[in-house]
Amino acid sequence: MRKLKILITYYSGTGNTEKIAYAIKESITGHDVDLFPVKQVDSTILSSYDIVFLGSGIYGFAINRKITSLIKKTLDLPSKFVYFYTHESSNPWPDAFKSIRGILEKNNCEVLGEFECCGENLKATEEQRQAAMKNLPPEKKKEMNEHYKMVKGRPNDEDLENAKKFAQLIIKKL
Ligand SMILES: Cc1cc2nc3c(=O)[nH]c(=O)nc-3n(C[C@H](O)[C@H](O)[C@H](O)COP(=O)(O)O)c2cc1C
Numbered sequence: 001m002r003k004l005k006i007l008i009t010y011y012s013g014t015g016n017t018e019k020i021a022y023a024i025k026e027s028i029t030g031h032d033v034d035l036f037p038v039k040q041v042d043s044t045i046l047s048s049y050d051i052v053f054l055g056s057g058i059y060g061f062a063i064n065r066k067i068t069s070l071i072k073k074t075l076d077l078p079s080k081f082v083y084f085y086t087h088e089s090s091n092p093w094p095d096a097f098k099s100i101r102g103i104l105e106k107n108n109c110e111v112l113g114e115f116e117c118c119g120e121n122l123k124a125t126e127e128q129r130q131a132a133m134k135n136l137p138p139e140k141k142k143e144m145n146e147h148y149k150m151v152k153g154r155p156n157d158e159d160l161e162n163a164k165k166f167a168q169l170i171i172k173k174l
Pocket residue numbers: 011012013014015016017018056057058059060061062086087088089090118119120121122123
């Protein structure tokens with residue numbers, strides 16, 4: 001297999017998605033892999049890559065707009081993309097990258113896969129969490145407390161291992 005040129009770029013406000021980005025980089029061997037936070041990426045470099053991994057946390061139900069604007073600004077898009085994102089909710093966000101879906105479709109870009117996992121919201125204080133649950137019925141409160149416990153410290157080692165396996169599978173399939 002020829003050596004691929006791969007870019008991993010991401011927005012990460014509190015470091016969760018960045019951990020996934022580094023795990024993905026670590027798992028890909030035998031190819032040229034660059035990793036840059038999205039603010040360091042100039043849109044003109046994208047076309048020099050065979051595959052671009054795009055990552056973000058979920059903020060207000062969507063990926064960060066710096067990712068969207070990078071794709072909007074890029075005149076010559078690479079043909080293959082992979083998405084990864086972290087979120088605090090119990091459910092994944094299948095529409096997380098919908099802000100760029102149309103552009104990629106119009107340019108016949110292929111999305112090879114999508115990785116998601118939970119990431120603790122490190123900006124939320126215990127007081128804010130309790131206040132958000134204050135008026136909930138006891139059952140719902142219990143459910144949310146359990147969810148917060150489950151999300152604490154994530155992405156954890158298992159999430160990072162899963163991200164590595166995911167990336168290896170994507171590359172193997174090419
Ligand atoms: C301002 C803000 C808004 C958020 N909105 C959502 C949301 O809509 N849905 C969700 O599941 N998580 C939400 N979260 C949680 C983050 O998606 C989650 O903690 C993610 O792992 C953060 O990634 P990062 O550390 O790479 O920034 C939000 C976090 C912040 C700080």
